[in-house]
Amino acid sequence: MPLAHSADALKAANLRGAALMVAAMALFAVEDTLLKRVATHLPVGEVLMIFGLGGMAVFAGLIKQRGERVLHPALWSRVMLIRTLFEILGRVFFTLSLVYTTLSSTSAILQATPIVVTAAGAMIWRAPVGAARWALILLGFAGVLMVLRPTSGAFSPLSILAVLGMLGFAGRDLATRAAPPVLSYAQLGLYGFAALVLSGIGLLIWDGPAVVPTGLDLAALSAAIIVGVAAYSCLTFAMRMGELSVVTPFRYSRLLFGMAMGVLVFGETPDTWEILGGVVIVIAGLSIMLTKQRRSS
Known part of the structure; x- marks a missing residue:
């Protein structure tokens, strides 16, 4: 009976974790949609700065509620500084990609982040990666090329923005794995949104002056902040609930939500190569995750 009860509890935890992961991906797609919409009226740098300040305020409140330090000494560690740099690179190029290319193709390219993390982990930390997983990594990169189509007339140089954003997020994820464990998810969230503010300031200096936002712009940005914090929280809780091998694959549902929002909100029509890629x-x-699971079992 105890074993059966334990198995039932694990199954329930896996279901809750999977549901939270799907909810997080849906919320991230809504956040992307709101930011893309607002960035048609306001400079991208201003959007990132306001979004970052709002997220910082929310996570600062959570940190105070939890009795933690807003400025933890570990923030100045080398790993955290590297994480902040990659966060800035990822956010800047990802947001630029949202603005200047389609949400569908940006969402598709973003899905390659875990594949890049696996490849980089093998090269940086000498993580064991066999021939089968290297073949899957190359297959994933082939999928990115299918979306980009660099040798066809349909290729847009602006698509490189999504690739650079994806590489930035992969670097951030790698640095997060090595981040000091004393830092909570709320502190990491605060520092991540602080990186958005820095990104926004840099883009504003480069891309021109700020514009006074309308009430509708502020409402959309407020909604994006609330949705973004909720998505981040759902993702964190999902990763701490159930088995990672069961919960993590549901991250790929973001592609479906991203393409759906692109079609419904922006009237995009993903072509065959984008969908196949x-x-x-x-x-x-998913195959890389499955091979990891078999190796660890």
């Missing part, structure tokens, strides 16, 4: 990236990523 996205499918190839997802298959490669």
